Amino acid sequence: MSCSIKFWTLVVNVLCLPLHVVRALGLYKLYKRVTPFFFQRMTVKYNAKMHERKMELFRGLSGFKKPGGGPLTILEIGCGTGANFKYYPPGAKVICTDPNPHFQNYLTENMKKSEHLKYERFVVAAGEDMSSVGDESVDVVVCTLVLCSVTDVPQTLREAHRILRPGGAFFFLEHVVADPSTWSYFFQHVFQPAWYYIGDGCVVTRATWKHLEEAGFSDLQLEHVEAPLIFVLKPHILGRAVK
Structure with a gap:
């Protein structure tokens, strides 16, 4: 299958040549x-299809409130349009x-529609460099459908680990590469050159769970699931990792 993957990936890359040129010229930033x-x-x-999974995942957020009182502080990496706000517990303070x-x-x-939360601030920063956020300053870091598009997954996880207080938790929900024996794996690799542009830098061929296993968290709870989505996005992982 590997030779076939290489051939068809090359075909798709050729078809994407105009997009590659646009990106090389810096015009992709307009997108x-x-x-x-x-x-x-x-x-x-996505929320409509994954509602139950998200409810189950985020049900444990409140358990990581810092000892001694005060609101739960959540930092969300790659928050996008705020798709997770409705799953956060009342009174939580959110940094995006x-x-x-x-x-x-x-x-x-x-956030105006999410009156149960306190919106602290929006930081323009990539996951690999959140230096404006202090060490051990938040209770929870949330990352959903983001590790597929960061440039450096291990560095992003190191940053999450840095800003979490001891005993805090990293909550994640990510799509990942399929089993190599499946057609999903084949099409993920073949379509990847085009998918990069469709998904704004998204890479569907990452074995993200391997990076999580090596990130130095004290307790990792990770589950592989099949999402009710198109075949290239079906394989997902979700869970939490405690610092």
């Missing part, structure tokens, strides 16, 4: 301005980060 519009609509559909500043208007609007 960032309209990304929030499309993602706002896509996340509504995203490398795309054009999400801020959507975030502000969605």
